[in-house]
Amino acid sequence: MIAGLVSIVICAYNNWPDVEMTIESALNQSHHPVEVIVVDNSSMDATPEEVPKRFCPAVRYVRQPNRHYAGACNTGFELASGEFIQFVAGDDVLAPNKIEKQVEIFRANPGLDIVYGDVRMFQTLAGVANWTDVESKPEQDYLKAFIDTDEQWTGITALGVLFHRKAIEKVGPWDESMYVEDLDYWLRATWAGCRFGYCAGSPMGFVRLWPGQKTNNKLAMSRGMEAVWEKALGYVTREPYRGLIAANLARSRFYLALTRNQMTTREASAKLALARATSPGTISALAYAAGYATIILPGGFILTRSRRLRPIRWLLARLLRYPIPG
Amino acid sequence: MTPGLVSVVICAYNNWPDVEITIQSALCQSYQLLEVIVVDNSSTDPTPEEVPRRFGRRVRYIRQPNKGCAGAYNVGFAAAQGEFIQFVDGDDVLAPNKIQKQVEVFRANPELDIVYGDVRMFQAAGGAANWTDHAMQPEDDMLKSIAAPPGILLNTLGVLFHRRALEKVGPWDESLYIEDVDYWLRAAWAGCRFGYCSGGPMGFGRLRPGQKSKNSSAMARGIEAVWAKALGYVTREPYRSLLLASIAHWRFYEAISRDKMSKREALAMLALARSTRPETISALDYAVGCLRVILPAGFVRSSWTRVVLRSFIRLFDRNLGYFRRARS
Numbered sequence: 001m002i003a004g005l006v007s008i009v010i011c012a013y014n015n016w017p018d019v020e021m022t023i024e025s026a027l028n029q030s031h032h033p034v035e036v037i038v039v040d041n042s043s044m045d046a047t048p049e050e051v052p053k054r055f056c057p058a059v060r061y062v063r064q065p066n067r068h069y070a071g072a073c074n075t076g077f078e079l080a081s082g083e084f085i086q087f088v089a090g091d092d093v094l095a096p097n098k099i100e101k102q103v104e105i106f107r108a109n110p111g112l113d114i115v116y117g118d119v120r121m122f123q124t125l126a127g128v129a130n131w132t133d134v135e136s137k138p139e140q141d142y143l144k145a146f147i148d149t150d151e152q153w154t155g156i157t158a159l160g161v162l163f164h165r166k167a168i169e170k171v172g173p174w175d176e177s178m179y180v181e182d183l184d185y186w187l188r189a190t191w192a193g194c195r196f197g198y199c200a201g202s203p204m205g206f207v208r209l210w211p212g213q214k215t216n217n218k219l220a221m222s223r224g225m226e227a228v229w230e231k232a233l234g235y236v237t238r239e240p241y242r243g244l245i246a247a248n249l250a251r252s253r254f255y256l257a258l259t260r261n262q263m264t265t266r267e268a269s270a271k272l273a274l275a276r277a278t279s280p281g282t283i284s285a286l287a288y289a290a291g292y293a294t295i296i297l298p299g300g301f302i303l304t305r306s307r308r309l310r311p312i313r314w315l316l317a318r319l320l321r322y323p324i325p326g
Numbered sequence: 327m328t329p330g331l332v333s334v335v336i337c338a339y340n341n342w343p344d345v346e347i348t349i350q351s352a353l354c355q356s357y358q359l360l361e362v363i364v365v366d367n368s369s370t371d372p373t374p375e376e377v378p379r380r381f382g383r384r385v386r387y388i389r390q391p392n393k394g395c396a397g398a399y400n401v402g403f404a405a406a407q408g409e410f411i412q413f414v415d416g417d418d419v420l421a422p423n424k425i426q427k428q429v430e431v432f433r434a435n436p437e438l439d440i441v442y443g444d445v446r447m448f449q450a451a452g453g454a455a456n457w458t459d460h461a462m463q464p465e466d467d468m469l470k471s472i473a474a475p476p477g478i479l480l481n482t483l484g485v486l487f488h489r490r491a492l493e494k495v496g497p498w499d500e501s502l503y504i505e506d507v508d509y510w511l512r513a514a515w516a517g518c519r520f521g522y523c524s525g526g527p528m529g530f531g532r533l534r535p536g537q538k539s540k541n542s543s544a545m546a547r548g549i550e551a552v553w554a555k556a557l558g559y560v561t562r563e564p565y566r567s568l569l570l571a572s573i574a575h576w577r578f579y580e581a582i583s584r585d586k587m588s589k590r591e592a593l594a595m596l597a598l599a600r601s602t603r604p605e606t607i608s609a610l611d612y613a614v615g616c617l618r619v620i621l622p623a624g625f626v627r628s629s630w631t632r633v634v635l636r637s638f639i640r641l642f643d644r645n646l647g648y649f650r651r652a653r654s
Contacts, residue, residue: 128457
């Protein structure tokens with residue numbers, strides 16, 4: 001480890017030419033020194049030719065079989081020799097003073113393991129902007145904040161985070177089997193006792209939105225969330241966190257049962273029963289019955305699919321206090 | 327003038343702490359041969375202490391009486407040594423390779439005077455996003471593209487000037503509220519050649535409440551002033567009639583949106599729009615406009631009648647694109 005050095009790990013997968021700006025934003029930081037490691041998950045575009053040609057030796061270029069974002073982070077961390085680690089997806093942009101601002105916070109509070117801040121989103125193509133930018137804030141109980149969906153706090157984006165090396169050593173590698181690998185990492189980090197610090201002020205970076213992004217795949221996201229909560233139940237042993245996680249797990253199972261995607265009626269009913277068994281306090285008998293009706297009745301299928309029935313879905317969701325997918 | 331040098335002129339007015347990221351985005355460019363000039367329009371926040379203290383000799387700090395963006399640009403340009411000039415407002419962010427990309431376009435096309443590219447917006451605070459990002463493209467006839475409705479609008483943040491363009495066009499007009507549209511019109515009229523720089527956003531523009539472009543009635547008056555000024559020097563056809571069509575469209579839109587206007591004023595504005603260029607605002611358009619003005623505001627604003635009105639506009643009016651843009 002080299003004290004004061006910041007390692008910026010860029011995970012690239014078919015991001016040319018966007019990754020050019022990402023690399024430039026990492027190389028041209030107001031903080032010095034930085035080392036930039038580009039981990040290429042076997043891109044099939046111009047990345048393997050262009051990145052070494054344009055940026056080596058200023059960046060270190062590593063090509064590996066596609067192990068997704070988590071795998072690229074792990075490879076990058078193995079190669080990194082910095083005291084602080086920054087992970088960046090290959091199409092996002094770091095603010096010019098991002099590293100400087102967050103290193104200042106680490107210097108002022110040496111007990112911290114992870115510093116996070118806000119990011120803003122932007123579109124690849126022009127058009128109407130249609131998303132919600134999250135404003136994060138300091139929290140008292142981070143584990144509760146990550147779990148408790150009622151608070152609607154999703155304030156940590158991997159781009160806005162700077163890790164101290166000791167945090168990653170404490171938590172261990174990113175889970176390459178997870179679809180929602182970042183939430184899994186934040187949960188494990190808080191459970192392992194990492195201390196989080198908040199960096200206020202201007203945006204720490206800009207996240208690119210494009211069609212076909214993995215977070216746009218709603219079904220895969222809810223399957224991924226189910227996996228995250230299921231895994232979390234395996235290691236979180238304290239209350240009230242366990243109860244909250246079980247409630248989340250039950251909700252995502254309920255949701256998946258109702259979408260009935262690639263599931264027979266029988267499987268969907270079994271999933272629904274599993275949801276109720278996971279947390280009977282969350283999925284009440286009434287909700288269970290209503291869910292069951294939408295699965296087995298012929299009209300129920302339309303209820304979860306039709307755009308026009310959205311008000312009824314909304315009403316049901318209000319009555320049952322669960323989201324009805326659609 | 328120093329060849330190859332880029333002067334980044336930052337216009338700051340009570341932008342602390344946002345201006346810090348702006349200055350850093352200028353200093354931390356992948357193109358290294360540049361100077362940064364911060365022109366402070368007499369900010370009353372920590373800008374005058376913090377900027378010289380934090381950035382020292384890496385930026386040139388000039389404080390002046392508040393003369394608006396245009397005045398800051400003029401002072402900045404007078405102090406600039408560079409071959410290329412970039413103007414930035416004190417809360418926007420340049421993309422890290424913006425200058426490099428656009429200088430490459432200048433090097434490849436030495437006849438160009440102005441290079442422009444795309445800009446993306448972001449919000450000062452969190453919350454739901456609700457705006458339209460515009461896409462730029464190469465234009466054959468820039469004057470026509472700017473003057474003709476719906477008209478394209480270059481964002482100063484996404485533009486890099488060659489020094490000779492600024493010398494040719496002259497200073498920014500400090501008396502106008504919308505100084506940029508005026509500048510693009512004058513530059514296109516003066517025969518500046520525009521080049522388009524594709525690939526990636528060139529910068530990020532901050533959106534915040536209380537921004538001057540959010541003051542819709544001041545913007546409306548401002549754009550009128552710009553058009554009126556343009557009519558004074560644009561003497562060639564078809565640009566003059568395109569300009570007149572734009573003014574007619576704008577007045578028509580202003581009348582039917584009825585922002586801070588009595589019914590009587592709105593009707594007078596409609597009549598003015600029709601008389602500006604009768605070919606643009608047909609009798610039918612005029613009638614629909616009058617109907618909309620006369621009908622009670624609640625009726626016009628409700629979402630049900632909006633559908634009817636939209637189909638009306640689509641049927642009879644060719645101004646739809648203009649309305650879309652004006653609304654966003």
